[in-house]
Amino acid sequence: WWWWGRIQDASGLRANRPDQLGARGAGCSLHFNPAMIPEQRNHVATIENIPAEAISASPTVLQRIRKVFTRELLLSLALGQVLSLLICGIGLTSKYLVEDFHANTPVFQSFLNYILLFLVYTTTLAVRQGEENLLAILKRRWWKYMILGLIDIEANYLVIKAYQYTTLTSVQLLDCFVIPVVLLLSWFFLLVRYKALHFIGVGVCLLGMGCMVGADVLVGRHQGTGDNKLLGDLLVLAGATLYGISNVCEEFIVKNLSRVEFLGMIGLFGSFFSGIQLAIMEHKELLKVPWDWQIGLLYIGFSACMFGLYSFMPVVIKRSSATAVNLSLLTADIYSLFCGLFLFQYKFSGLYLLSFFTIILGLIFYSSTSTYVAQDPRVYKQFRNPAGPVVEMPTTGQVEPSVTYSSLGQETEEEAHVRVS
Helix, strand or coil, rough: CCCHHHHHHHHCCCCHHHHCCCCCCCCCCCCCCHHHHCCCCCCCCCCCCCCCCCCCCCCHHHHHHHHHHHHHHHHHHHHHHHHHHHHHHHHHHHHHHCCCCCCCCCCHHHHHHHHHHHHHHHHHCCCCCCCHCHHHHHHHHHHHHHHHHHHHHHHHHHHHCCCCCCCHHHHHHHHHHHHHHHHHHHCCCCEEEECCCHHHHHHEEEEEEEHHHHHHHHHHHCCCCCCCCHHHHHHHHHHHHHHHHHHHHHHHHHHHHHHHHHHHHHHHHHHHHHHHHHHHCHHHHHHCCCCCCCHHHHHHHHHHHHHHHHHHHHHHHHHCCCHHHHHHHHHHHHHHHHHHHCCCCCCCCHHHHHHHHHHHHHHHHHHHCCCCEEECCCCCCCCCCCCCCCCCCCCCCCCCEEEEEECCCCCCCCCCCCCCC
């Protein structure tokens, strides 16, 4: 009876025991009635019985736009345009120095920038303690930064030198060669993997650049003499290749080490080698400069814009990538053209506006989706501490690289874990 009472309490039965059970005693028997067990109902949630308010409606057009134009995306686009404006300032001051004051001193102008980097960032490294000290960094990887400093110096020199031999159109078109260089180097050395929308964005940006060059030809903008066009074109291609190498190395350093270390080492080796190059190649040109307060202000303006570009670019690269930054810099020529409308009486063409918005559209395409980086442990070596112990990877079984995602916007959905074989 105690056992049967527990069953009744659990099932909520309110039956009369004398009517449903036999008499008490050792020989009594239990008579089981199936009607005593309550009906078990299984509630299955189907599309018919789910309330209408519980079903999420498809996102509206405004919600889709907000999902694409996130705060991070808009901020990255704005930072890229700040870099373009700095390059515009560099171009304007250089144009005034060359055409109005006949001061053709590109190496000296770069030397001033490297000196500023040395005074600000190299001295910062010198006063630090521990592994981030200047001497500790030089002891571990001085030769890597020496090569990187030479690459950065010669990239600037080759592109500026190319203006003396080829036309402006050739420089603008061939300077875009830096974009495929950065894409290829990022793919093989940084292990960045792109999606179809990234290549579409790059193509749209290059289309906008071609539209701008076509506008220059139509309005008859000054194209230069082009005395030795083949040599000038080769110089542009070489300079663009060195730019791509420098940008990819910069992305790796600022994302894995520090921005101050990169700028401090560039300031150290850049000022050293550009000073040697200045003494060998431009000491006579420097003596011919008619020094006055106007030329002094132009040199100060150039140095300020160049120093701001070098100091600010690692911040933008760390937030996005070297490829996105180089795509953003395509609008620098358009800003120069807009300034030239008022300063140098350039002719206006509607194709300039079309090219600007085309480049911005390509940037949105490229930045609206995330890239992923396949970090293969067999590829990366110890860069931060080469003298430390080397951890051997297990040889049994196939080693699969992990995958991390890098995106400009905050992902609202969980992305599936991906493994690359």
